[in-house]
Amino acid sequence: MYENVHIVGCGTIGSNLAISLSLQGKVKNLFLYDMDVVNREGTSYIFPFSEKCKGLFKTHVVRDCIKYLVNSSVNIYTEEIEITKPISSGIGLVIDCRDRKFSSIQCHVRLSLDRHILVIDSLEETEADFPSYVLSQEPEYLSLAISIITAYLQKNDFRFPTKILYDLDDIIDNYDIIERGLKDGSS
Numbered sequence: 001m002y003e004n005v006h007i008v009g010c011g012t013i014g015s016n017l018a019i020s021l022s023l024q025g026k027v028k029n030l031f032l033y034d035m036d037v038v039n040r041e042g043t044s045y046i047f048p049f050s051e052k053c054k055g056l057f058k059t060h061v062v063r064d065c066i067k068y069l070v071n072s073s074v075n076i077y078t079e080e081i082e083i084t085k086p087i088s089s090g091i092g093l094v095i096d097c098r099d100r101k102f103s104s105i106q107c108h109v110r111l112s113l114d115r116h117i118l119v120i121d122s123l124e125e126t127e128a129d130f131p132s133y134v135l136s137q138e139p140e141y142l143s144l145a146i147s148i149i150t151a152y153l154q155k156n157d158f159r160f161p162t163k164i165l166y167d168l169d170d171i172i173d174n175y176d177i178i179e180r181g182l183k184d185g186s187s
Contacts, residue, residue, distance in 0.1 A: 002027050004092025006107075008083045010034035010058040012046050013111050014097030015065075016146050019048065022066045022074045024150065029075045029092070030066070032059040035082045046142065093153070109158045111149060118145045118166040122158040141168045 005027045007014045014034070021027045038045075038053040038061060045051060048065040049058070059078035066074060086106035087094055094107040101110055110121040116138075148166060152158065 001025065002093050004029045004031065006031040006033065006087055006092060006094045007097055008033045008087075008095065008105060008107065009097035009099065010062050011036070011097065011099060012142060013113050013145065013149075014095075015048055015058065015062045016142060017095065017097065017111070017149055018062050019066055019069065020146050020150050021153075022070045025073070026150070026154070027074055029077070031092075032062055032076065032078045033081065033083045034058045035080050047139075093158075109153070113141070113145050116141055116167060116169040118148060118168055119163070120149065120152055120166075121163045123161045123163055140172060144168050144171060 002021075005018075005021060007018050007030070010018065010032050011034070014032075018030060018032060022030060034057070036058050038049045038056055038058055045053075048061055053061045057078070057080050059080055063076045063078050066076060083098075083105055084103045086104070093109075094105065096105055096107040096110040101112075108122060110119070112119040112121075145166075145168060152164075
């Protein structure tokens, strides 16, 4: 369990990661940072956001969802600001889930899901932004990405600086092949 987790960016990845860590009992104090409100024009909504959330701060939607699902066992703190400078060092695990990572905030992990490519980056400094950020509308990609990220965090792999790219298409295709083999009785 982590005493303090700071999630910067509460879009699809940040919000679902916050909910997942809370449901699994992996965090005591959760700090959510995002200045954006839910606003989808002509596109579908992705959990936890719905049309009813339009105009609400993303941090508030995530906080309320966690409180509903977890029954207030997690202390949740929200700030509706843009984080462009490092959060005070030594205050817990800092995870950068912002769409654009132009400024360094000295985080432990940077996450991005671009279509079917999941990037987990724990290098001390990164030069590359993720400029073509386009979220897949496929729920299985998001679910798989969150599972990979939570396993990565649970093993504390972020303590070993690395950058990992996962092609979720390949992983899902392999699961489908294994499932069909099991159903057909072949291996």
